[in-house]
Amino acid sequence: MWESEIESVSARDYGNGVLSSTKHAVKTDGFELRGQSWYVATDIPSDLLVQVGDLNFHLHKYPLLSRSGKMNRVLYESRDPDLNKLVLDDLPGGPDAFELVAKFCYGIAVDLTAANISGLRCASEYLEMTEDLEEGNLIFKTEAFLSYVVLSSWRDSIVVLKSCEKLSPWAENLQIVRRCSESIAWKACANPKGIRWAYTGRTPKVSSPKWNDMKDSSPSRNQQVPPDWWFEDVSILRIDHFVRVITAIKVKGMRYELIGTAIMHYATKWLPGLISDGPGTGDEGSNSSISNTSGSTSSWKGGLHMIVAGTKDDPPTVLAKDQRMIIESLISIIPQQKDSVSCSFLLRLLRMANMLKVAPALVTELEKRVGMQFEQATLADLLIPSYNKSDTMYDVDLVQRLLEHFLVQEQTESSSPGRQSFSDKHLYEGTQRGSSNPNAKMRVSRLVDSYLTEVSRDRNLSLTKFQVLAEALPESARTCDDGLYRAIDSYLKAHPTLSEHERKRLCRVMDCQKLSIDACMHAAQNERLPLRVVVQVLFSEQVKISNAMANNSLKEGGAESNNYQPMVVNRKTLLEGTPQSFQEGWATAKKDINTLKFELESVKAKYLELQNDMETLQKQFDKMSKQKQTSSWSSGWKKLSKLTKMSNLENHDIGSQLPTAAEQSRKTPRRWRNSIS
Numbered sequence: 075m076w077e078s079e080i081e082s083v084s085a086r087d088y089g090n091g092v093l094s095s096t097k098h099a100v101k102t103d104g105f106e107l108r109g110q111s112w113y114v115a116t117d118i119p120s121d122l123l124v125q126v127g128d129l130n131f132h133l134h135k136y137p138l139l140s141r142s143g144k145m146n147r148v149l150y151e152s153r154d155p156d157l158n159k160l161v162l163d164d165l166p167g168g169p170d171a172f173e174l175v176a177k178f179c180y181g182i183a184v185d186l187t188a189a190n191i192s193g194l195r196c197a198s199e200y201l202e203m204t205e206d207l208e209e210g211n212l213i214f215k216t217e218a219f220l221s222y223v224v225l226s227s228w229r230d231s232i233v234v235l236k237s238c239e240k241l242s243p244w245a246e247n248l249q250i251v252r253r254c255s256e257s258i259a260w261k262a263c264a265n266p267k268g269i270r271w272a273y274t275g276r277t278p279k280v281s282s283p284k285w286n287d288m289k290d291s292s293p294s295r296n297q298q299v300p301p302d303w304w305f306e307d308v309s310i311l312r313i314d315h316f317v318r319v320i321t322a323i324k325v326k327g328m329r330y331e332l333i334g335t336a337i338m339h340y341a342t343k344w345l346p347g348l349i350s351d352g353p354g355t356g357d358e359g360s361n362s363s364i365s366n367t368s369g370s371t372s373s374w375k376g377g378l379h380m381i382v383a384g385t386k387d388d389p390p391t392v393l394a395k396d397q398r399m400i401i402e403s404l405i406s407i408i409p410q411q412k413d414s415v416s417c418s419f420l421l422r423l424l425r426m427a428n429m430l431k432v433a434p435a436l437v438t439e440l441e442k443r444v445g446m447q448f449e450q451a452t453l454a455d456l457l458i459p460s461y462n463k464s465d466t467m468y469d470v471d472l473v474q475r476l477l478e479h480f481l482v483q484e485q486t487e488s489s490s491p492g493r494q495s496f497s498d499k500h501l502y503e504g505t506q507r508g509s510s511n512p513n514a515k516m517r518v519s520r521l522v523d524s525y526l527t528e529v530s531r532d533r534n535l536s537l538t539k540f541q542v543l544a545e546a547l548p549e550s551a552r553t554c555d556d557g558l559y560r561a562i563d564s565y566l567k568a569h570p571t572l573s574e575h576e577r578k579r580l581c582r583v584m585d586c587q588k589l590s591i592d593a594c595m596h597a598a599q600n601e602r603l604p605l606r607v608v609v610q611v612l613f614s615e616q617v618k619i620s621n622a623m624a625n626n627s628l629k630e631g632g633a634e635s636n637n638y639q640p641m642v643v644n645r646k647t648l649l650e651g652t653p654q655s656f657q658e659g660w661a662t663a664k665k666d667i668n669t670l671k672f673e674l675e676s677v678k679a680k681y682l683e684l685q686n687d688m689e690t691l692q693k694q695f696d697k698m699s700k701q702k703q704t705s706s707w708s709s710g711w712k713k714l715s716k717l718t719k720m721s722n723l724e725n726h727d728i729g730s731q732l733p734t735a736a737e738q739s740r741k742t743p744r745r746w747r748n749s750i751s
Contacts, residue, residue, distance in 0.1 A: 104182060105173070112173065114180065123159045124176075129169040137179040141211055143202030166200055166244040167193030175201060178212055186219045188230035192237045195220060196244035220250065225257045232258065232307050235319075239312050251318060259322030262304040301332055305339045313400045316340060320407050334414035337404055341423065344400055348422050398430040405436045408443065417450035425458045428469065441472070445479025449514040453524045465534040470543060473525060477546050480518060515551040522547060523557025530565035537576055540565055544583040555588040559597065566602040577604050586610045587618075599662065612667075 104115050111130040114120060120132040138145045149157055165172055171193035174184050186194070198212035205211055224230045235254040238245035245251050308319055323333060341348055401423060408415055424440050444451070456476075460469040526544060529535055544558060552558065562580055566572065572580070581604060589597065594615040598608060 125161045126169045126172045141179050141203050166196035166241050171197035188233040192234050196241050228261045255318040255322045258319050263326040263328050305336050309340045309343050313403050317403050330409035330411040330414045338419050417447040418455050420444045421455035428461050442479050448480035449517045456525050467532045468529050470539050519551040526561035527564050531568045555584050556593045558584050559593050581607045586614045
């Protein structure tokens with residue numbers, strides 16, 4: 075860690091943190107442990123038994139009464155002069171702290187260290203060891219050690235704050251947590267120049283170092299200190315203390331991107347499930363040395379090491395509660411600035427939040443944060459399983475909400491360019507620009523198309539959900555619909571029982587004019603697509619090729635005549651530049667088109683034959699009508715032939731023969747009128 079230049083001087087002036095008091099002390103050679111009991115090595119028999127936890131302390135009343143106001147009050151209120159037993163189960167710090175208190179009362183030298191000072195300070199407050207009873211009592215001495223030694227040292231501030239985890243609420247009420255948090259925040263934000271920096275991220279083998287040791291182990295002053303030197307040390311703290319430190323650092327004005335990186339480092343270490351590869355690869359030594367203060371005998375392997383008082387739940391349930399508390403706390407302290415943390419981290423945090431049933435308000439806030447950086451997301455991070463009662467494998471509704479937040483944010487930023495330009499000034503170096511980039515919607519469209527392709531394989535995914543998500547983006551977001559066509563084809567594969575109407579409805583989300591050549595060739599041979607869609611694809615591709623050839627001919631027409639090349643050569647060159655799959659697909663499509671043209675010509679020929687037969691019959695009928703002009707049958711037959719010829723006028727395929735038929739239809743009524751007259 076580091077220590078300032080004044081730090082080591084103040085530590086030496088304090089006498090290396092050794093307490094001793096010979097006033098009113100009982101002469102003794104020390105304490106000795108026999109089983110579960112401590113005894114004072116003296117010839118005077120003990121007259122007071124103090125039980126703290128599982129240990130018994132056989133002591134004398136006078137040394138304790140002379141320095142502890144609580145002992146005086148308890149013995150006085152009992153009204154029993156022969157009282158010889160006290161039970162102090164609620165003593166902060168437990169038997170270890172009381173052992174040091176007892177040694178101090180007997181005048182035995184006590185070494186104050188960062189590992190025991192918090193427990194000793196809380197125990198002295200509990201026992202009311204004030205200056206009213208004796209000058210230089212334990213409260214005064216422990217408070218002075220905290221103020222002048224611990225708070226001036228980075229390493230000891232971390233260790234003391236870690237040791238306060240078992241001393242709640244005493245450590246909070248005595249302001250130990252607040253003072254240590256502010257000390258850590260001040261040192262983390264301080265200018266590294268003038269700081270003796272040593273071995274960042276590694277805790278020493280002993281919990282409290284010798285104050286003169288760091289001077290020798292510090293590197294030269296010219297060595298540059300990295301900005302993240304404090305991450306590993308702060309990450310060993312419990313979540314509530316980590317929140318206190320980060321909050322204090324925010325007040326000091328540290329850059330938001332550094333705060334966000336520290337939060338990601340902490341989450342990686344304490345939330346093993348946050349990374350798909352497994353538990354965080356943090357420095358186990360840093361946790362194992364500190365976890366000894368919690369009574370942990372095993373090395374740290376990821377997860378949350380917290381003391382949850384009064385819980386009898388199964389370990390998995392306790393771990394889930396602790397991780398839920400970590401996630402909720404981290405969401406609340408993430409800086410509001412954009413790009414303070416990565417979008418991938420937010421999505422992984424969102425995955426765990428849904429799995430652990432985090433408070434809905436915090437989940438909504440996290441979803442809005444993801445929407446601000448949605449264009450930075452990856453497909454793997456979006457594949458969040460559905461942890462609710464939904465039938466789908468992946469949470470499609472969640473992605474729909476994220477996309478809506480992105481579109482709202484995009485619209486808000488486009489309507490207020492002044493605010494966006496201000497935020498751009500504070501973007502972290504090396505991070506991607508936000509949704510102010512005009513290509514953000516295009517990146518999101520490709521991401522959504524890839525997501526649709528992946529989730530479309532789920533047979534439980536409804537057509538409505540697929541369609542709503544596909545149509546959520548505006549048309550301008552997609553310059554090419556190949557990804558959307560791939561998702562539609564994948565959905566049709568996984569849902570072969572769709573009706574014709576449902577398949578047409580599914581294909582409406584795609585614009586055939588935005589398909590590439592390869593996609594068009596695949597669609598032309600795709601038997602799963604409706605026939606109408608295939609025709610639209612072929613027509614749009616034909617229009618594209620015609621336009622391309624026309625443009626090429628216009629360009630070549632402006633050049634010299636000797637450089638002119640026929641259109642067939644250009645088309646051949648165009649086809650040679652396409653993949654083999656396209657050429658094979660195009661050849662098959664040409665065969666189908668030629669077959670349709672041949673059938674159409676055959677139908678036209680048959681129609682002409684029928685027209686000739688009709689004219690022959692009409693001539694024969696005209697001859698018969700001259701003989702029987704007054705016949706009602708002939709009148710009806712002429713009306714029928716007139717209607718038949720009028721219908722023939724509407725057929726555009728035989729336009730070349732229409733004038734003759736029209737003249738006949740006009741002449742025939744004239745002859746009929748003349749014959750009547």
